[in-house]
Amino acid sequence: MEEDRGAPRARKADAGSGTAGQFWRLEKAHRPVREPLPTRLESLPPIPDVYRDTLRSGLSALPGVSLADAQFQALEDHVRLLLAWNEAINLSGIRDPAAIALEHVLDSLTALPLLLRPGITELLDLGSGAGYPGMPLAITLPATRALLVESIGKKARFLAVVAEVLGLSDRVRVAATRAETLAADPHHRSRWPAVVARAVCDLTELSELSLPLIEVGGALVAWKKSDLDGELADAERALPYLGGRLTAREPVTVPGLEDHVLLVVEKVAPTPAEFPRDPATRRSRPLGRVGPR
Numbered sequence: 369m370e371e372d373r374g375a376p377r378a379r380k381a382d383a384g385s386g387t388a389g390q391f392w393r394l395e396k397a398h399r400p401v402r403e404p405l406p407t408r409l410e411s412l413p414p415i416p417d418v419y420r421d422t423l424r425s426g427l428s429a430l431p432g433v434s435l436a437d438a439q440f441q442a443l444e445d446h447v448r449l450l451l452a453w454n455e456a457i458n459l460s461g462i463r464d465p466a467a468i469a470l471e472h473v474l475d476s477l478t479a480l481p482l483l484l485r486p487g488i489t490e491l492l493d494l495g496s497g498a499g500y501p502g503m504p505l506a507i508t509l510p511a512t513r514a515l516l517v518e519s520i521g522k523k524a525r526f527l528a529v530v531a532e533v534l535g536l537s538d539r540v541r542v543a544a545t546r547a548e549t550l551a552a553d554p555h556h557r558s559r560w561p562a563v564v565a566r567a568v569c570d571l572t573e574l575s576e577l578s579l580p581l582i583e584v585g586g587a588l589v590a591w592k593k594s595d596l597d598g599e600l601a602d603a604e605r606a607l608p609y610l611g612g613r614l615t616a617r618e619p620v621t622v623p624g625l626e627d628h629v630l631l632v633v634e635k636v637a638p639t640p641a642e643f644p645r646d647p648a649t650r651r652s653r654p655l656g657r658v659g660p661r
Contacts, residue, residue, distance in 0.1 A: 405453055407529050412448045415465060419447065422469035429622045433480050435508060442507045442534050443473055449530055450498055457522050459498040470624050476501030478620045479564060479589050479630055480508055492517060492560045494547055494578055495568040499527050501591070502564060506540045514540045515560075517547065548644050551580040558583050558638065566591040571603040571631060572656040579610045580639045588612070588633040594619075596629070602656030603633075609655060611637035 406412060423443070427433055435443075447468055453459055462468055479501060483491070489512045493502025496516035506514035516531075518524045524544035531540040543550065550556040563578040563586075571590060578588045592599075600614070607613055616632035644650070 405456055405526075405529075406449065407533065409445055409448065409533060412452050415444050415448055415451075419444070419465035419469045422466045423473055426470060426474040426622045426624070427477070430477060431481055432484065433477065433508075439508050439510075442536075443504055445534055446499060446503055446507075446530055447473065449526070449533065453526050457526075459523060459526055470622075472498070472500045473504055474622050475591065475620075475625055475628065476504040476566065477508060478622060478625065478628065479505065479591075482589055482616075482618060482630060482632065483509060483562060488562045490514070490560060491562040491564055492550075492556075492581060494563055494565040494574075494581075495519075496527060496542075497523055497566075499530055501566050503527070503530060503540070505564060506536065507534070512539055515543055515556075516540065517543045517545065517550065519544060519546050547577040547581070548646070551577070551644055556581055561586040562589065563587075564589045570599050571596070571633075572599070572606045572654060573650055575603060575607060575610055575612055575633055576644045576650065576655055579612045579633070579635055580643050582635045584611070584635050584638060586635050587615070588631075588635075590631045590633070592629050592631055594627050594629045600631075602654070604656075606654075606656035607633065609640070610643055611635055611639045 423440075427435065447465065450459060450468070451463070451465070454463060460468075460472070462471055483505065489509055491502065491505060491509075491511060492515045493505070494517050496502045496518045499516065502514060502516045505511065516527045518527060521544055524542050527542045528537075531537045531542065557580055560581050561583055563582055565574055565578060565588065568574055569577075571592070574590055575588060582588060604614055612633045613636050614631065615634045616630075618630040618632070620626060620628040620630065
């Protein structure tokens with residue numbers, strides 16, 4: 369028994385030299401090599417019809433939204449890339465094409481009427497993940513400038529590939545960084561007319577991260593589930609510190625998404641330079657409960 373317990377330790381200690389090193393190299397050589405992730409649409413399978421049927425049916429519930437064929441195709445090509453990349457790296461837990469149409473694409477587009485009314489053509493998507501909501505909104509507004517912010521490198525790389533493949537890289541950029549870093553950059557602080565964020569964090573923390581990036585008169589649009597009275601109470605106590613005000617709570621009427629709601633926080637005054645605070649301070653002193661200090 370003692371000899372058996374010692375063998376693995378010897379191989380680990382001697383890895384890279386002698387017999388143990390040869391064993392390690394042989395084991396590594398037999399690991400399957402992952403195919404390069406696709407960067408061309410021609411290599412991808414077509415999307416199932418159920419995706420298109422679900423998308424077109426849901427769009428009929430969005431007032432004033434009419435998409436051109438090229439916009440439909442761009443939305444579809446984004447999904448085709450997502451399905452292909454998702455086989456190798458976990459970009460989204462939703463993998464069924466019909467569910468993607470409803471829970472990613474349509475859910476993102478529920479904000480389109482809100483952004484069309486004031487004529488928003490520039491937006492920042494905070495915590496973009498697989499590109500939702502920022503990429504569909506950039507496609508359908510259409511946006512003249514969009515920044516998809518995603519701190520996880522593999523997801524940021526996917527977003528950059530999607531923008532390139534769809535021919536959007538001249539107006540859709542990707543930032544593999546955190547909101548706190550952008551808020552310290554004068555090129556981004558108080559420069560954006562709209563920030564959008566879907567399933568990122570509670571509204572108080574989200575407002576602290578987003579409002580420093582928004583110009584006065586601009587707005588944060590946040591995707592939430594409808595049961596959020598406690599969250600709203602905390603946020604409404606915090607927003608005066610940040611220069612924000614909750615101005616709308618829009619119900620979602622798309623079938624299958626009726627428990628969703630869109631919150632609009634307008635920036636009515638400059639955000640003090642101390643915001644956003646570092647993550648540890650935000651956790652220990654949540655703004656909606658104890659104030660900024």
